[in-house]
Amino acid sequence: MTHVLTIARRDLAERASIFVAAAVLAVLPFVITLVPGMPQFPSTDVITTAGGLISVGFTLGLALVLGVTMIGRDLTEKRMSFYFSKPLSAQAIWFGKLGAALVSLALCFTVIFVPSYLAGTTSWHKSWNVELPVAFAIIATAALVMLLFGHFFGTMFRSKSPLVALDVVLIVAAGFALVGIIRPLLTGFAVDLTTRVAFILGGAMLLILLSGGAWQLAKGRADRRQNHIELSRFVWISMAIVLAIGGAFTAWVVHVTPGDLQSLEVSQPDQGTWSFLSGKAKHRMDYNALFAYDLATGEHLRIDGVRSWFSSGFSHDGKMLAYVKLPGQLYLLPLSPGAKPQDLQVTLGRGAQYVFSDDGTRIAVVDSDGIVTAYEIASKRALVSAKMPNTLRTARRLFFASPDVVRLYVESPQYGSIKASDYLVEIYELDVRTRALAHTGSYRTVTKDFGMTVSPDGARALVVERDEKSVSRAFIIDARTAQVIAPVPSADLMHTVLFADGSVGILTKDAAEQWTLTVHPLDGAERRIPIAKIARLYFARELKGGTVVLAGWKDKKSTMFVVDYAHGSVLRSEPDLRSPGFGYQQWYDADPRRVVTDADQPFAAWGDAKSLYAWQPLTGAKRKMLEF
């Protein structure tokens, strides 16, 4: 330690002129206030701004110069033998010189910074908008980085060795490796994890360079080229180890399986056995893992670069999954084991919506500028594109009314201040064959608080409105022309549903918490089906053949009910089972049509004991797929 201090003292004594330069620069911010034109700014602002810039600039510049020269110059000028002919260890030489460089930087920064800071403390905080300890930590880290990288590059280039070419190649390779480690984490939206990994990798790199200097002198001593060889050897072997560990960690993070998930979101398509799972996994912090998951077999396909299932959509037959990767690339994943995603070469803007045609051969996209485009999936070709006239209306929903016709519902915005005359749903049809966009109807609502859902065949729509006095009213309308067919009873959106047979179902609760499902056929008498005494109850899903699944809660316990609404009976109640989705999706999904599922399709449902089940509502068969 004594020898470290001896070396440091010697180096510091050599730098007296630098401290004088720093002292001169400390005066500069005060001199700048005297420059003509400057009086228009408050002098304290000028002093603190200039003082900050000069102190940081000088410190970082000096760090680079010291890094390049503190060892490199002695080696180049063949003066390192002076130290090695003394009873000085390589570590004492390195840490003595490094310590002197750090002290020089700290002193210079302090000499320049403190007078300008003291001249306008309040102004400094206003100008720089950062806490002092944070600012110091950032500047100290940046200076250390400049110093160590300066030393590394200085040693490298001063050696004039052909090995420099190899170093350059390895720098590029390390850059690629770093991107390879960080990118998969970022595409998993793991900001905290990425930050932590970046800090660890950065810290490891600084530690490698810090130790590398001592290693280089211990092994290379007074030999300039050998110093370069030893530093490169140490840095690249250590870097390879660190990058391999980083790479292995990233590989471990991204090779998460559905079984590792601790929190889970599930999106299930209308048909098919595949679902979309997303969630956070064990020990992976905020890494967002996503999967297409087969409820029938437990097979899964990992999906990269997607934040959540909100931007995903299944084809009508459930055999294809579309999802959007940042910055908006639309991908298509055939749902079969081993399948690879295809880039559809369609870029979606912010707020864009897309839907598949029922036969799965086309995709229609509408963006926030009101441009609607139909694409053919196989050829990745745009078939037709048109701009809707009213671009103020941002809430858009669409579906393929036939393989050649895209129908669009352009609704009043849900939020924001708009005039009552704007409470309107405009209906358009875009015909792929004629390449024409036709306005087919419009529906004026009494309020912006309304919802619309379309029958599975696309012929009729149910509109529910709630006025300012919270009075609900509902109508069955023609889904193409918006002509009112009939008024129907209504409840709020969460408790009103348009069934596949055209009837309307309403859930109501009496004072004794007894829930009743009332079915209102368009023609005929209503049917009342008592369900259960439970705190809350929602529509979960409708099955083909006149069956509906309801999800209920009471005292944090959930129960699923299977109700034959066509015949008016409760077929089954399933305690401790919870639906991952609710009926309200019918009001907001891109495709406004009601979801009616094949009766034998497994239903993704959570058990209360944190398990995901494949549940068969009609038979009650229940298979545990995942625990989380």
Added chain:
Amino acid sequence: MNQAETPAIRIAGMTVRYGRRVAVDTASLEVPRGSVYALLGRNGAGKSSLVRCALGQQRASSGHAEILGEDSWKHRTRLMERIGVVAEEADAPPEMKVRQLADFCGALYSRWDGKAFDTRLSRFGISKDPRYGDLSKGQKKQVSLALALAASPDLIVLDDPTLGLDVVARKSLFEEVIADLADRGTTVFLTTHDLAGVESIADRVAIMDGGRIVLDEELETLKGRFRRIRSAAQPVALEAASFRTALVRRWGTGTEAVVSNYDDLTFERLRSSATIQSAEVSAMSLEEIFIAVAGEGAKS
């Protein structure tokens, strides 16, 4: 082998390569304790590379070096406490004043003798105030020597110490300083071109040529076995008489040869023979021997 018998420096099979160029080629030598050992060689012979490797400042490509019985690469830090080094090129930081250099070195050596440093410096006529970089080449050498000696070393290594010194300073270095050190039992290992200066004080010399140690022996023995023979005869006559010739060249109408295994009896027998009657023999200086061994016309 007790400590006194351990050589001050032992180099075994040392090779130093710079890329494809071989600077030192399997060199081996031993410097006895208390001796003055001179390593001679032309520029580029590999002396400085050998010295740097021997001092643990540079790693040899192969081979081994020991100083005072310890591996000089592994134990360099500890060994330097007992060794004074004057490098071939002035390597002290040029910004440092002589006084600062003395303070710096004084803080590193447990046996630092500041008084001896001051005395020696005043004998050289150098003030402690100027910066090292402002000194003349000779003064730099003298300051380096004063620093090296103030550490009270058991071994002093001088890499071409007279380079840049004037005649007076050179004479002072050899006759006063080194002779004084030798008298006090300090081992001196030096490389030099100043053969005249070293001839009076060296106990042993080695000559390096093309990276190889081509000669290594006691100076007296060396001078005893090398002779210049001038005769009218052809050198084959010398070789026929079992003399090994290190250098042969024309001398008037006859031949001048340097033999490296001279003895009076053989020479008298040769002169009495019919083939070579007019031969005359003369002793050689170290410089002449060096030229014969490492000069342009030397036999490999």
